[in-house]
Amino acid sequence: MDIADTAGAGARPGLRERKKQRTRDALLRAALELFATQGYEQTTVDEIAEAVDVSQRTFFRYFAGKEDVALFSQRIAESHFLAAVRERPPHEAPLEALRMAVLEGWDTIGEAVDAVVPIELHMRTFQLIESTPALLAVHLRRSAELEEEIARVIAEREGLDVDADPRPRVAVAVFGGVMRVTGRLWGAGEDSSVEAIRELTASYLDHVGPALAEKWRTE
Amino acid sequence: MDIADTAGAGARPGLRERKKQRTRDALLRAALELFATQGYEQTTVDEIAEAVDVSQRTFFRYFAGKEDVALFSQRIAESHFLAAVRERPPHEAPLEALRMAVLEGWDTIGEAVDAVVPIELHMRTFQLIESTPALLAVHLRRSAELEEEIARVIAEREGLDVDADPRPRVAVAVFGGVMRVTGRLWGAGEDSSVEAIRELTASYLDHVGPALAEKWRTE
């Protein structure tokens, strides 16, 4: 038994492991920085690798592909949100739980992401994704996968079988639809702050009821 | 003035045009057939071109890329659905109009698509899209674009400004969310018939109300 093995959370991984972590980190930041300044398509993998002074081959050993780097911090945000949903008190109605989870997710996104990437860069990357067709496509597919997971969580909360009762998936799909619109609109807008998308989300969720009403005209 | 010019709808385009049409058609069918039998990723553009006996370069003159061919008949289906929405009587509530449009869209999908591709092949391709990550991603992005267009149509129906009132986009997003789930579930299931997805769609749309309810447990 070794000291490092007993050090618990503060365990210092070996030199090899630390080096790996540094390389992955450097690649990630270099990539996002390049994407943000030159655009995604205008940046080649060779450039990213060169900026970190490793071979292109090594880049592909750390990331599955160019898209993978671009969407890396998004993945963290996704699991952050998923965790928030799981922690919602069981007495809340499904849609209320989802609503609270996103809002709280946005409030605490900083702590979750900052360890890997500065939030400001994360948000700029989010905007980049919304305006880059190739990235948006993959992002949407992954969102669909996330929705499936969330649907299972909701079903469990309510003690239902996802495959037997359509409501979990429908509820999550409805919710996901609204999230997508807000993401798009936020990305197209000027204000790239976290607060901006948080408020937009809250506002749009409030309009789900009215949007489903039979008659929209009030007079 | 030429006979061909006066023949109206039955106008016979020149030989050159006919040849082009035949090539495009041959490429499309060859591609879909190959995709259906070997899978999308296992099929190279060279194979498709070779099957039609044209150069690879020519393939790219007809289609923007490999994805483009795979999603070609989908595009027709999309505009078919969009047209159906536009033709809905103005007295229907937004969500009702959307619901009717899809259902009617499925009922008449045959006439719309068959001119270019046999429906059976079209439906098989749809399933292929759902099970091929790269295609699904692009499909979802295009669906998002379609939603934007539909939101404008809905806004116009109701005499609203899309950018001022959130309801059109929210309503369409909700609807789109449900459509996506049904598409996914249908794709994962056994029955690849048009009727199957039509019924699934109708059923899931009926569950939007219940899914948004405060309490799901009835007892």
Next chain:
DNA sequence: TTGTCAACTGTCAGTGGCTGTCACTAGCCT
């Protein structure tokens, strides 16, 4: 009919994302 023009096509060369292979270097562990 013939000749000119423009559209369509094939060939070739090249870029960029991505993968397999293999030899070599450098942490790790005894």
Next chain:
DNA sequence: AGGCTAGTGACAGCCACTGACAGTTGACAA
């Protein structure tokens, strides 16, 4: 100290896609 192996670079190769150029073939007028 020395063997083991994870991690890396160099190289070769596949595939989607693009630009450039030259050859071919319908379209159209003289």
